[in-house]
Amino acid sequence: MQWIAALPMYNIAPALADDWRALLGAVLGRISPWLDARGDTVRIVDPGADLTAFWLRDDVLLSQTCGYPLLHALSGRVQLVATPAFDAPGCERGGYRSVLVAGAQAGASSLEACRGLRAVYNDEDSNSGMNLFRHAVAPLTSGGRFFSSATKSGGHLASLRAIAVERSADVAAIDCVTLAFVRAHRPELAAGIREIGVTASAPALPFIASKRVPKGLVDALAAALSDVIAQDEALAGRLRLRGVLRFTEADYACIDRYEREAIELGYPRLA
Known part of the structure; x- marks a missing residue:
């Protein structure tokens, strides 16, 4: 078998x-032996x-995905190898949070103060940029709306750029690991934002393998990572x-629970 591998999630x-x-x-x-x-x-x-098409390839030996697609587009179609334990503010016991950030131009010091402002999120299938954000906003909504607009950027860096540089958006939820890397490697994107809160916690972005990878090799990959x-x-x-x-896929179930709670509050999508 000819395998491929890639770790694409934090190459900022x-x-x-x-x-x-x-x-x-x-x-x-x-694991070469x-x-x-x-x-x-x-x-x-x-x-x-x-990335979804890549993760679903049957020759993927090792990659990393987000918890939301793990439970949706990838559910039952990949194997969970291991969950990283990160050393960044907002990470505890293999979990992570998103940091709610607002642009300096917005003048908001809390999520409640962002009512009527312009939101930006990375993608619909992102736990950190959309699902946790939606869950945080849901209790504050009325009639299914909170922001004046909610625009997809395509990535956390693009969301930060929209807020801090272009000023075309006012508020976003950024994966706390990404934000820690941004502060170290892309300070120009961190300079124009302020932290106004954090979201609920979820298990960190999992390492995955194709369903074709033998169980013993999955265990060997986890041991090699460690x-x-x-x-x-x-x-x-x-x-x-x-x-x-x-972790197991059941440990990621809170991600679906956050989605259900937002929907039950009448807030099925960022708006």
């Missing part, structure tokens, strides 16, 4: 992209813009990784 700067590739390379190196024994090969690839993070402290520090946890 060239140095970080290099570090995630280094992590992936070290993990694949540790498994691959050699099977006559398999693996290569690190660029997953392209359509070993690399423990043994390369410098790399783990730059990637803000403490280790990995072996």
Whole structure:
């Protein structure tokens, strides 16, 4: 079998992209006896813009996705390998939150004060940028509306740029790990925002594998991730990784609960 692998979720700067590739390379190196024994090969690839299509490929040995597609587009179609434990403000016990941020121009110091402002979110299938944001806003809504507009940006960096640089939006929810990386690597995007709150917590973005990957190899991948993070402290520090946890898909069920709670409050979509 010829496998492919990619870790696409936090490549917000060239140095970080290099570090995630280094992590992936070290993990694949540790499982090379498994691959050699099977006559398999693996290569690190660029997953392209359509991440869902990439994650659903049956030759994906290792990648990382968001918890929302894990429970929706990918449900029953991929295997959960491990969940990263990040070292960033808002991360506890393998979980993470989104940080609610507003532009300096908005003058808002709380989410309640954002009524009638312009929201921006990264994508409909994002837990951090949409689902947790919707859940936070839902108790404040009336008639299913809260913002004057809610615009899709295509990514957290684009949302921050819309708020801090272009000033075409006022408020967003940004994955706290992304925000920590932005503060270190893209300070120009952090300079024009203020933190006004945090969302509920959910399990961090999971590492996944194709359903075709044997269970023993999935376990070996999880062990290799843990070993690399423990043994390369410098790399783990730059990637803000403490280790990995072996969560199950059931541990991610709160993501669907947050969606149901928003819908039950009459707020099925950001608006």
